[in-house]
């Protein structure tokens with residue numbers, strides 16, 4: 001067989017196209033690895049620029065639910081309005097979270113941000129942690145990302161925040177300067193210890209809500225809940241099984257990772273993928289009504 005000559009396309013247009021593709025991939029990577037808490041018009045600080053930031057190590061991503069959590073909270077019955085007992089357990093859990101001092105965040109927060117929405121929601125959205133606005137209002141996703149999340153819920157899913165449940169990996173606002181909770185731009189990502197201390201609360205919430213599925217918003221929530229190291233652009237767009245079998249073997253909660261709304265605010269090009277993810281969620285909810 002005649003050997004073919006390999007012709008390399010080194011025209012300026014090709015070289016420029018390759019450069020543009022590399023740059024786009026680099027920006028996408030930044031978006032998935034960057035946490036943006038500054039929703040009040042303050043400059044946004046990439047994770048790598050935060051001196052307090054420690055990468056979430058694998059042992060925390062693989063953190064199993066505490067055995068005690070599974071013992072103390074009985075799984076709710078089948079999905080539906082919460083019985084009096086489950087409602088009382090939700091209220092007791094919320095009270096426990098509001099009094100929590102398991103980590104240093106408990107000393108600086110203005111309000112613990114327990115979660116909001118339907119106690120029998122079919123889907124739970126999980127973010128990373130509260131920011132300034134959330135700390136002040138005691139409610140998750142009330143800043144600019146929250147407004148975008150509401151819009152996504154409404155336009156793609158036809159739902160209001162009262163129809164779903166919205167929570168975070170950590171319940172209190174991680175501040176760069178805990179002495180000054182009134183300062184804007186005083187945000188940092190949660191540390192490993194803070195994530196470890198708070199993580200059992202989320203599993204207890206899930207046990208009580210008994211959702212059909214979870215949507216993780218952004219890389220950190222995805223890595224922590226799924227115990228993976230891959231970034232969000234790799235994980236999004238398909239269903240995963242929540243590794244903690246809260247409802248017994250063979251009944252995994254399905255998890256759809258998608259971009260954090262703050263990433264969409266920074267890079268509107270990510271909206272198209274997010275819309276696709278939400279359409280998959282919509283189809284899932286319709287099938288599992």
Ligand code: URA
Nearest residue numbers: 127128129130140141
């Ligand atoms: N970002 C989050 O991850 N959670 C919030 O509640 C607000 C902003």
